[in-house]
Amino acid sequence: MISNTSDNISIQTEPTQVKSFNSRFMLIGVVVLIIAGVAGFLLWRTSSNNAVAASNATVITITAKDTMFDLSTITVKVGQPVTIRLVNADDMDHQFSVNDLNVHSDQIGPNQTTEVTFTPSQIGDYEFICSYSHHAQLGMVGTLKVVK
Numbered sequence: 001m002i003s004n005t006s007d008n009i010s011i012q013t014e015p016t017q018v019k020s021f022n023s024r025f026m027l028i029g030v031v032v033l034i035i036a037g038v039a040g041f042l043l044w045r046t047s048s049n050n051a052v053a054a055s056n057a058t059v060i061t062i063t064a065k066d067t068m069f070d071l072s073t074i075t076v077k078v079g080q081p082v083t084i085r086l087v088n089a090d091d092m093d094h095q096f097s098v099n100d101l102n103v104h105s106d107q108i109g110p111n112q113t114t115e116v117t118f119t120p121s122q123i124g125d126y127e128f129i130c131s132y133s134h135h136a137q138l139g140m141v142g143t144l145k146v147v148k
């Protein structure tokens, strides 16, 4: 009886050690999963924030027609990304530039659309023009107002 009991104890001891060995691995596995989960969440949050920031840009459409822009004033907020969408409804090339802010869209042909995105960092009035040919002298100018 006594030796049997001792056998039972030794048999019981071994599975207990195996169990604690397994649970240590389980614990490491859980910790790794948590770290991976947190890292993944942070990456996801960062990338989704970027997507939100990009789609947060205010879009302002300006149309070029008859060698004129349809807007003479564009008002934007300082520090806020803005997308200028230039629609060319004319029969010649046009373009959109704010030279003082180093903002230049592509030059586009008839029935084309282009976009340029920027974030104005200083309050003030800036001239925008079509820099193609002599269109600015013909009246393709306006004022970009950057306000608080």
Ligand SMILES: [Cu+2]
Pocket (backbone or CB within 6 Å): 064, 067, 093, 094, 095, 130, 131, 132, 135, 140
């Ligand atoms: Cu033009």
